[in-house]
Amino acid sequence: MKTLIMGNxxxxxxxxxxxxxxxxxxxxxPASEIMHVLAEKENEIAFVHAEDEIASIHMAxxxxxxxxxAMTSTSGPGMSLKQEGIGLAQMxxxxxVIVDVQRVGPSTGMPTLPSQGDIIQAAHGSHGDYTAIxxxxxxxxxxxxxxIEAFNAAEESRSPVILLLDGFLAHLSETVDLExxxxxxxxxxxxxxxxxRRHFTGLLARDGIPRTKDSEYYREWYxxxxxxxxxxxxxxxxxxxxxxxxxxxxxxxxxxxxxxxLPLRHEYSLFKPVTMFxxxxxxxxxxxxxxxxxxxxEMNDGQYRGEVQKLLRQEVLSIPVLGGSISLNEIRQRLHEx
Amino acid sequence: MNYKxxxxxxxxxxxxxxxxxxxxxxxxxxxxxxxKGLRQEELVLVSGIGCSGRAAGYFNVDSVHATHGRPIAxxxxxxxxxxxxxxxxxxxxxxxxxxxxxHLLHASRRDVDLTVICxxxxxxxxxxxxxxxTTPMGLKTLTSPFGNSxxxxxxxxxxxxxxxxxxxxxxxxxxxxxxxxxxxxxDWKGFAFIEVMAFCIENSGRRIGFRNGYxxxxxxxxxxxxxxxxxxxxxxxxxGVMKNDGQTS
Numbered sequence: 001m002k003t004l005i006m007g008n009x010x011x012x013x014x015x016x017x018x019x020x021x022x023x024x025x026x027x028x029x030p031a032s033e034i035m036h037v038l039a040e041k042e043n044e045i046a047f048v049h050a051e052d053e054i055a056s057i058h059m060a061x062x063x064x065x066x067x068x069x070a071m072t073s074t075s076g077p078g079m080s081l082k083q084e085g086i087g088l089a090q091m092x093x094x095x096x097v098i099v100d101v102q103r104v105g106p107s108t109g110m111p112t113l114p115s116q117g118d119i120i121q122a123a124h125g126s127h128g129d130y131t132a133i134x135x136x137x138x139x140x141x142x143x144x145x146x147x148i149e150a151f152n153a154a155e156e157s158r159s160p161v162i163l164l165l166d167g168f169l170a171h172l173s174e175t176v177d178l179e180x181x182x183x184x185x186x187x188x189x190x191x192x193x194x195x196x197r198r199h200f201t202g203l204l205a206r207d208g209i210p211r212t213k214d215s216e217y218y219r220e221w222y223x224x225x226x227x228x229x230x231x232x233x234x235x236x237x238x239x240x241x242x243x244x245x246x247x248x249x250x251x252x253x254x255x256x257x258x259x260x261x262l263p264l265r266h267e268y269s270l271f272k273p274v275t276m277f278x279x280x281x282x283x284x285x286x287x288x289x290x291x292x293x294x295x296x297x298e299m300n301d302g303q304y305r306g307e308v309q310k311l312l313r314q315e316v317l318s319i320p321v322l323g324g325s326i327s328l329n330e331i332r333q334r335l336h337e338x
Numbered sequence: 339m340n341y342k343x344x345x346x347x348x349x350x351x352x353x354x355x356x357x358x359x360x361x362x363x364x365x366x367x368x369x370x371x372x373x374k375g376l377r378q379e380e381l382v383l384v385s386g387i388g389c390s391g392r393a394a395g396y397f398n399v400d401s402v403h404a405t406h407g408r409p410i411a412x413x414x415x416x417x418x419x420x421x422x423x424x425x426x427x428x429x430x431x432x433x434x435x436x437x438x439x440x441h442l443l444h445a446s447r448r449d450v451d452l453t454v455i456c457x458x459x460x461x462x463x464x465x466x467x468x469x470x471x472t473t474p475m476g477l478k479t480l481t482s483p484f485g486n487s488x489x490x491x492x493x494x495x496x497x498x499x500x501x502x503x504x505x506x507x508x509x510x511x512x513x514x515x516x517x518x519x520x521x522x523x524x525d526w527k528g529f530a531f532i533e534v535m536a537f538c539i540e541n542s543g544r545r546i547g548f549r550n551g552y553x554x555x556x557x558x559x560x561x562x563x564x565x566x567x568x569x570x571x572x573x574x575x576x577x578g579v580m581k582n583d584g585q586t587s
Binding site: 021022024046048050051052054055056058059060061062063064065066067068070084085087088092192193194195196197198199200201202203208209210 | 349382394420
């Protein structure tokens with residue numbers, strides 16, 4: 001059946017379809033609708049309106065350890081608070097989905113206006129080295145699809161997976177037929193608490209025994225966990241590449257920005273990463289090789305441009321769309337000025 | 339069940355200093371668990387950061403050593419995910435009522451079915467002996483070198499502000515009282531909080547003139563009284579249980 005729903009609602013529906021049975025969050029614009037939809041499912045899932053974002057991610061970690069697929073949702077200011085829990089879930093290898101609906105920052109910023117300013121935060125926001133899987137859909141249907149994929153990736157990598165949205169996409173209403181979308185689900189990989197003698201800790205530990213002064217073991221542990229996430233991420237390389245044979249310039253854009261620049265496909269090639277991290281190295285390199293200029297259009301001051309530049313080791317141009325307002329005409333004009 | 343079944347012997351000896359109060363509370367808890375006949379498979383221990391926070395790893399059951407201040411939040415997630423588990427939080431005052439104060443405030447308000455054991459030594463011991471929210475007024479610590487000028491936090495007040503509540507204050511000296519509190523808390527359906535008055539010899543006691551843990555233990559004996567019929571609220575120097583099932587006014 002076709003229904004008219006918004007991005008946030010699609011995320012909630014996708015989570016339910018993925019088998020999520022625990023959700024904890026704290027209200028925040030523009031992510032609250034995810035909570036609103038799931039609050040009504042209180043008879044089917046465990047739902048907690050927590051005291052803050054820190055509590056909600058830690059509750060989700062506890063619930064995941066206890067055997068449930070778990071999710072929490074927030075926006076930039078809350079995402080900053082959740083970084084503590086993201087680090088813990090990385091260290092304890094807990095599958096989990098964190099939704100960050102981005103708004104203009106820093107701090108309270110412009111709460112109702114969309115942004116893509118949390119790209120680096122999503123990948124590297126918690127302290128220490130770790131490898132994060134970050135997905136970013138660009139349509140309401142994709143919000144549903146990639147929420148499910150985020151759960152699958154979390155199970156397969158046994159790590160916290162981040163699903164990025166922006167305030168625009170979150171509140172964008174589109175007609176979709178979600179029930180008939182084919183999906184495949186990954187089963188749980190973690191034995192639930194109640195087995196008798198395992199110890200989960202945020203400390204570096206081997207078989208539950210802390211090894212806090214063992215540098216050699218840290219390196220071994222780090223390599224294993226990094227490899228584990230990278231291996232799992234191989235199965236989640238999502239992107240969309242619209243090649244224009246006449247074009248000399250490749251535009252990389254994601255999320256709502258991709259939707260805005262879509263009419264430019266007749267003049268330019270468009271590459272849309274859905275899997276933001278680990279960065280789609282082969283795919284972006286291949287697309288870049290066929291073009292003279294590469295430009296990243298994004299609603300931040302070149303955050304993903306930096307990542308692409310690092311990958312390609314060549315000059316990558318940036319069109320930052322700042323302050324929460326985006327217009328195709330403006331982007332087109334700035335492309336001509338490049 | 340034997341109390342020894344709850345101890346992860348390969349982890350012994352513990353990280354705790356000679357003369358520390360935490361080991362006593364840890365062992366008393368294993369006695370209470372054995373008394374209740376709780377199987378390892380139905381138990382989960384959660385702790386936070388600090389000396390007391392290390393306790394989770396010494397229990398021979400599934401356990402979680404969370405980040406600083408968050409054990410109650412993690413425990414709430416576990417309990418809501420699987421109601422058949424008995425979830426016990428074992429942590430310190432700095433962790434539970436300092437950095438984790440917000441979670442304490444709200445988990446107790448939501449009356450989550452948890453047993454929370456708070457080792458209250460009035461100091462941040464693991465980080466070297468800084469002032470805690472529970473540090474007595476006037477006490478000299480690394481971050482209050484001229485004496486603490488603030489009132490210590492009234493934990494009883496926070497817990498008993500909820501109409502339905504279970505709160506006990508006991509001490510590492512008063513072992514029968516501690517044992518009774520542990521068993522009572524394990525039996526209570528809802529949020530049960532035990533404040534165990536303790537001490538830290540190495541990073542507080544020696545600086546204020548105690549020569550060993552034993553002397554600090556005797557100070558607890560001297561300072562605290564167990565009234566036969568305590569009136570609510572417990573006075574600052576009283577030990578006992580304050581509970582309300584939410585029905586009685």
